[in-house]
Each structure stands twice: as structure tokens, then as C-alpha cells.
Amino acid sequence: MSERKVVKPTPAELMEDTGTGVDYGVRPDRLPGFLTPIDRFFLRGHAPTPRLDAATWSLRIEGDGVREPVTYGYADLWERFPLVSMVRTIECAGNRRVLFGEAYGRGFAGTQWGRGAIGTAEWTGVRLRDLLERAGITAEAREVMPEALDRIRARRPMPLAKALADDTLLALAMNGETLPPDHGFPARVVVSGWLGAASIKWVGRIEVSEQPLRVPWNTEDYVLIGPDYPSGPVPITGLPVASLVELPWPARLRPGPQVVRGRAFAGENAVTAVEYRVDDGPWRPASLTEPRLPAIWVRWQFAWDARPGDHTIQVRATDDQGRTQPGTVPWNDLGYLNHAVLSHPVRVEP
Template sequence: MSGALHGSEPDHPSREAVRERKVVKPTPSELMEDTGTGLDYGIRPDRMPGYITPIDRFFLRSHAPTPHLNAATWSLRIEGSGVREPITYTYADLWEMPLVSMIRTIECAGNRRTLFGEEHGHKFNGTQWGRGAIGTAEWTGVRLRDLLEPAGITPDACDVMPESLDEIHARRPMPLAKALADDTLLALAMNGETLPPDHGYPARIVVSGWLGAASIKWVGRIEVSEQPLHVPWNTEDYVLIGPDYPPQAPSLGMPITALPVASLVELPWPAQLRPVPQVIRGRAYAGENRVTSVEYRIDEGSWQEASLAPPEISAAWVRWQFSWHPEPGDHIIRVRATDDQGQTQPDTVPWNDLGYLYHPVLSHPIRVESMP
């Protein structure tokens, strides 16, 4: 990564050019799926080149328009009852600290919500995600613990909550242990480039293996507390609410943290193929864990092992593939992944009112026919 990006800002279009758009980067339909909110765009599953997701097609999830922040005047304040001495960092301060890079996947907890709704004949509230609210990047920045520890963490500190500088001041607490983990990061760069505006410039949190909402973008403040922190994002939203999830007061259900194991076929839904030899590819992801195997099943056939391609690391997806010579007609491909804790994708998942964490084995429809 070039040192030239140390003090530079990413190129911004003119304010006039972005006035009618809520996000900055282009979101062409040949790369991105528009959910209709003007804020949220998923990657097309058949447009995933390589292991790392390019910035131009990394999914977007925001709760307010992308803010236009100036690194020269931006600062990060760490404060709260859980530190002995509040501390403020400038953008230049961060670049002078030890930097680390790590590959991590980020996925929205609402990914596949529309498929969940179709299973139950129900349209959930919230962003109407298909399968594209997921992406993997190399994140470069400062370990969060290296920013917190100079403020003097108190013995009774228990929760850490980053807060965004967007219009709604998005915020989501995490336990102190997660904040101090080796792979919880304040990211300054993405795929070797200064963070783009839509992805959190000047700085964002990356909370490995957890729901995307925990990886707060445009962070400007971090509260460390000696009391558990409760905000709408861990009491009313990003919470599993339903008969199988008793309330954990003051939360209406079970707050979502680490994500479960799930898989993705890199084909449109439904897909159309020719009756010639094919290589079917996809990704599997297991939250904080590592995917160790992926199996596939064609129609009513037996489960077979797919091949995994390196890298195979925790908190990031793995690529898989298998060969298939399909016969003309309609077919179903099913895929299931297993992680290093022995957890395998289930056939079904319990209902929850907000349509989160839909991760069962999916029946992917395929039409095979000769094409002109």
C-alpha cells in the first residue's frame, strides 16, 4: 500500500453531482442489485471475480446518506465511564500508529431476507436483500485495543460502543472482550486504497465475524462503559424476535452477534445453463469460524464433496466448486457448508419477525436448455 494515501482524501464528485443521490460510488445494474432504498445495494452473485470483492461492487448498507467528512478536521474521541482519561485522535495520529492488514468478510444480518419471506409467503419490513449483502476485503488500520488502552480501561469496563457521524449517529455496542480481540480493527484503508466515502471514510470499525451492523462506518466517537449499553440497534433492531427467541430485557428478543454458517451459489436466481460441462462455483462463510467443508446435491441425488480453494481462514469466506454436466430440463442445486465447530447449515430455520439470519440449505432453481 502506497504511503501516498497517508494524508490524502479520496476523490469526491461535486456536491451538485451527488445532491440527488444518497451514495457516492456508481451502482450499475450489471454489477449491483438495487433494493429500492437508494442506500442499499447488493453485489450480483454472478459478478464475483476472485477472492477479494472489488470496491466497485462491494455491497452498500447504510441508514442515512453517505456523509462528506474532511480528514483534516475529523477526530476520534474515546470516552465514557470505562476509561480513566478520555483521549482524542486525529487522522494523522492514526497513520503514525502500528498498522495491520487482515482479510475479513462482512455480511448484513438481513441477507437473503426476500428468500425467507418467499418461504413463508410474507414480506418482511427492512431492506429487501436477495443474496448479495456480503463482501470480503483486505482491511488495513489500527487494532481497536491499541486505541482504547492508552485511555486507561477501568477494571469494571464491560461494553464498547462505536458511534457514527452519519445523520442518525448509528451505534452498536460490543463486549469489551470483542473490542480487545486481535482482529477487531479501526480500518483506514480497504483493498489497499484509502477508505471510500460509502465504506466509512475517514475510519470505520471492522468487527470480525459479527453482523455487518456492528462494523460502524464513519466512526467519530467510541464510548467505553462500566454498565451494559442498550440502544435501539441491540434492543429493537438487529434482534431475533419470535417464539423461539425469548426477550432478553430490555431487548425484545436475542441480540444478534456472530453470524451462522451459510453458502452462496455464484449464479443468478433462477439460473439458466446450457447442457454442456459446467464448473459451478460459490462461497461459504461461517461468521467468526472457519468453513471446513462444502457439500452439494443435484436434484434428489446424494450429497457430494465440493472442492475448496485457498485461502481457508476464520471470519472470511471460502470459495468452493464442483463440475457438472447437466441434462436438459429443470434442476435444483442444494449446497451446505460446515464450519470448524461442527456446525452445518440446517434444512430450516425458526421464524423471526424481522427476517434475520436466514441461512438454511437453499434450493437453487436451474433451467438447462440449448441457447441460440
């Protein structure tokens, strides 16, 4: 039997196995509260989880965009800087890729995500800007790129302004616990509202550059490419508004009064409204719960008197920029950013 590529258990009753050995989505019907428990927070990796020792780990900040390279040990992060905690949602840009392919009658390479590549946690750590400022950012600095200590050195740049934002964090803890190995121990970046690939795990190096940085993760992958993008690959940054129904796909329900629940997320923006309809009925407003903040999902629900038979539930969310989920999204060759309204199949029977 081959060695497992991840550390935490991934039982089928909680997690959806995509078949890669490193990528597992949460089952949408197994989301019990506002925060996603660590045992079912989705896993996305480009290589097996590295086993790192905090006693020998270090973080180096360097590049032509800093005046003096600096190196921090694990204890330095806990002892020398103010700690902050923030709740943030992380979603993979490939979430709902399988459903995207089904809508077009074609398949995609890449991780075969259903709807479960999303989760929300309380992250505790040090603001990235506090670490960068100790190195002395030059006036010409433009981009900041965290790099992982996994086997392939995953890395992705972001603009300096995003790196210095109040809510860009080097996280050391998750939901009140020391960061687990699969989720980035000893330290990971949390880039609020951006695609999950920007929130690099197992960080060991951060490059600050005075020139644009081009790596496979912003030129070949995690980009929009295809006939609707004639100018070439468009790197993905913030995520569009989308929604999730907390039911299996397809779902089976008993007849009678039901409460249908779900989540909606709008990347760097806040969700302001969620509507639903059953079959070909009118769109109606769902009830939203607090909080309703940027970069965090919102919970919604509606009451439904379910009649026996086959039904379709559709849900669409709107963000604070007035953007509403569309009926369809343009094709892209890598199957990213599927935020179209989904037709969720439901059978009601005793």
C-alpha cells in the same frame, strides 16, 4: 431529479438495487476473485453517505470505562500507531431476507436483500485495542460502542473482550486504497465474524462503559424476536454458517460440462466442508480452495454435466464447530439469519 444518497456508481450489471437508495447488494455472478472489488462491495446504510473532511475529522474515546478521554486526528492514526492488514468478510444479518419470506409465504419490513449483502476485503488500519489502551481502560469496563457520524448516529456496543481482540480493527484503507466514502471514510470499525451492523462506518466517537449499553441497534433492530424467542429480543452477534452459489437466481446454463462455483462463510468460525446435490441426488463433496480461516469466506466448486431441463442445486456448508446449514430456520419477525439450505433454480437449454 433527487440527489443520490451514495457516492460510488451502482450499475445494474454489478449491483442489486434494494430500493432504499442506500442499500445495494453485489450480484453473485459478478464476483471475480477472492476479494470483492470496491466497485461492487455491497452497501448498507441507515442514512445517506456523509461527506466528511479528514482535515477536520477527529475520533474521541470517552466514557466511564476510561481513565482519561482521548482525541485522535486523522494523521495521528496513520503516524502514531502500528498499521495492520487483515482479510475479513462482512455480511449483513438480513442477507437472504427475501428468500426467507418466500419460504414462509410472508414478507418482512427492512431492506429487501437477496443474496448479495456480503463481501470480503483486505482492511488496513489500527487495532482498536491500541487506541483504547491510550485512554486507560478501567478494571470495571464492560462494553465498547463505536458511534457513526451519519445523520442518525448509528451505534452498536460490543463486549470489551471483542473490542480488544487481535482482529478488531479501526480500518483506514480497503483493498489497498484509502477507505472510500460509502465504506466509512475516514475510519470504520471491522468486527470480525459479527453481523455487519457491528462494523460501524464513519466513526467519530467510541464510548467505553462500565454498564451494559442499550441502544436501538441492539434492542429493537438487529435482534431475534418472535414466537420462538419468548424471553424478548436476542441481540445478534456472530453469524451462522451459510453458502452462496455464484449464479443468477434463477440461472440459465447451456447443456454440457459446467463448473459451478460459490462461497461459504461461517462468521467467527472457519468453513471446513461444502456439499452439493442436484435435484434429488445424493449429497457430494465440493472442492474447497485456500485459505480456510475463521471470519473469512471460502471458495468452493464442483463439476456438473448439465442435462437439458429444469433443475435444482442445493449447497450446504459445515464449520469447524460441526455446525451444518439446516433445511429450515425458525421464524423471526425481522427476517434475520436466514442460513437455510437454498434450492437454487437452474434451467439448462441451448
